[in-house]
Amino acid sequence: MGCFAKLRSSSWAYPxxxxxxxxxxxxxxxxEPFLTPYLIGPNKNISGEVVTNYLxxxxxYSYLAFLVPVFLLTDLLRHKPLIVVQGFFLVTNYVLLCFAPGLPAMVVLQVNYAVVASTEVAYFSYIYTVIPVESYQRATGYLRSAMLAGYTxxxxxAxxxxxxxxxxxxxxxxxxxGIQSxxxxxxxxLPMPQRSLFFKAEKDGTSGGDGPEEEKDGAGSGEANARRRGAAGWRTGGNVATAGLLLWQSFRDSYSSRxxxxxxxxxxxxxxxxxxxxVQVFNYIQxxxxxxEPSASSSIYNGGVEAACSLVGAAAAFSVGHIQVAWAVWGELALGLFSAVGTGAVFLMALTSSIWACYAGYVIFKSCYMLLITIxxxxxxSNLSMECYALTFGINTFVALLxxxxxxxxxxxxAALGLDIVTQFIVYGSYYATISVLFLIRGTYTACVNQRSPERTGTTEPESSGEVLPAERF
Incomplete structure (x- = not known):
């Protein structure tokens, strides 16, 4: 009990x-690795075409409908209630999978799972509202490791x-x-957070809970601190209109600096x-x-492949912190190069007749994505304050979902093309090829500009405009 009390009293260890x-x-x-074989097998007896083109x-569509309301509710309700809701809907999902027969129940399942996906923002942002800034890095590492360990x-x-x-x-x-229960x-x-990013109660004023964030960037980050002080000024209203003004200010701060x-x-x-x-590849790879290799007549290794993807992808993402690269200069070129590798992997999955080649292509594709999303x-x-980053995270997620x-x-x-699975993957490969070409061009341009004028990419001291660029951490 003494150890538990000590853990609970810690400012960051308990949450x-x-x-x-x-x-x-x-x-x-x-x-989860065997969801599709379960749906199309004798347990649910739904055809592959219905699963692909309808279910x-x-x-x-449900995820898109839930994302914005849940994003706002997460901050308004201060995160914990949305995490509890996520846990409840995870339980409901597997109750439906175990005991509810028929296609209508599986339609409800898809809507339920969209709620689970939309509430992930609460999981990823909760910890930053209950721990001091100096513990962010350690806490983030533990949370990512826990997720990886659970999935693996x-x-x-399985x-x-x-x-x-x-x-x-x-x-x-x-x-x-049983595990989800x-x-x-x-x-x-989970302890209830006493503050949120955008919806602030009157009692919080301009000083409650924001002190550590003022110190996050040190004495040199004048612009970031000024943004936080300005944001604190909006926090006295505690209503939707005030939150809207803070959201607009965060958006303006994110995209106003030259x-x-x-x-x-x-x-x-x-x-x-x-x-x-x-996400399209992940959703339809099974x-x-x-x-x-039809699951009804063959031994399949979906679980082993997903576990391998998690380990290889995590190793690739972990390596980012140990590679000495000026990502501000070479990062966009890396996006293009590794997106090209991912493109080849998607085409391999689409065109091969070997299940092992398809497995290998999936491991390569997922590892490249996990590496690049970490960077x-x-x-x-590193370019934004916490408020601006939270909003940018939400905007990026919404655009991706759109x-x-x-x-x-x-x-x-x-209702539209309704393409077969092979043609779908050819389309996804072509889509990724377009991304890789765009960023190869952009990355080459950025690298060349840096060779001629390093100051234009932020690798030298910033201009005397009063703005302070974030330092490279790697």
Whole structure:
């Protein structure tokens, strides 16, 4: 009890530990690597065409509808209630998968899962409202590690149970239901944040909870501190109109600086475009695997492949912090180069008849994305204050989902083209090829400009305009 009391009294250890536990169990979805075989198999008996062209698009459309309201509610309700809601809907998802028969129940499942996806913003932003700034880096590392460990453990356990024990897919969902129920119970143990980013109560005033953020960038970050002091001035109203003014101010701050606007825009553009393509591949890869090697008549290794993707992708993302590269100069070129590698991997998945080649292509594609999204996230965050970063994160996610919705309706939905799975992946490969060409051109231009005029890319001291550029951390 003494250790628990000591942990609970810590300013950052207790909420980080509880949220890490929640993240582990919430992402330990044993049944997820085998969702498509479960739906099209004897348990649910839904055809592959219906799953591809009707069922899965419902998730995309529902996610788009929920994203903006949930983003605003997350801050208004101060994060914890949305995490509890996420845990509840995770439980509901697997109740439906285990016990609800018929296509209508699976339609409800897709809407439920869209709620889960839209509330992820609460998980990723909660910790920054309850811990001091100096603990951000350690807490973020623990949370990411917990998520990775949960997903890897769940996928590995699924593969072992399917390959060695020959367990039916129904029992994978039953096991996952128990694990998600544990995550739901853990969510109640999270402390309630006393502050939010945009919706501020009258009692918070201009000093409550904002002191550490004033110190985040040190004495040299005059512009960032001025932005925070200005934001604090808006926080005395505590109503929707005041929050709207703060949102507008954060948006203006994000895109008003001559030195910051171009990096933020280009990195955000890649984030939005690449994420849309990545989610499409992630959503429909199991259907591609089933097309190449039908699960009804073959041994499949979806869980092992997902576990391998998590480990390789995490190693690639972890390596970013240990590679001495001026990302402000070479980052955009890296986006283009690794997007080109991802393009080749998607075409490999589309055109091969070997399941092992398709597995390899998926590992390469997902690893490239995880590497690049890590670089992108840091580069955007290093240019912006927490308020501006939160808003930019929301905008990027919304744009990515909007592009994904257009792709889904045009390519997948039976109301439009309703393409078969192979043709879909050829379209996704072409889409990624366009992204890689755009950023190869832009990255080459940035690198050449830096060779001629280093000061134009922010690798030298900033001009005497009063703006202070963020320092390179790598």
């Amino acid at each position: 980080t530990a509880v949220l890490s536990l929640y993240g582990f169990f919430a992402n330990c979805r044993v049944a 899965f698009p419902i998730w995309t 453990f769940g996928a590995s356990l 593969q072992v149970l399917v390959s060695l024990a020959g367990i039916d897919y129904f029992y994978l969902n039953a096991i996952t239901l 544990t995550a739901f119970l853990i969510s109640f143990g 030195h910051l606007v171009y990096p933020v825009i280009y990195w955000s553009l890649w984030w939005a475009l690449a994420t849309a393509g990545y 259907l591609m695997w089933d097309h190449i 992108t996230t840091f580069q955007i965050a 592009v994904q919705t257009i792709l889904t309706f045009t390519v997948v939905d039976e």
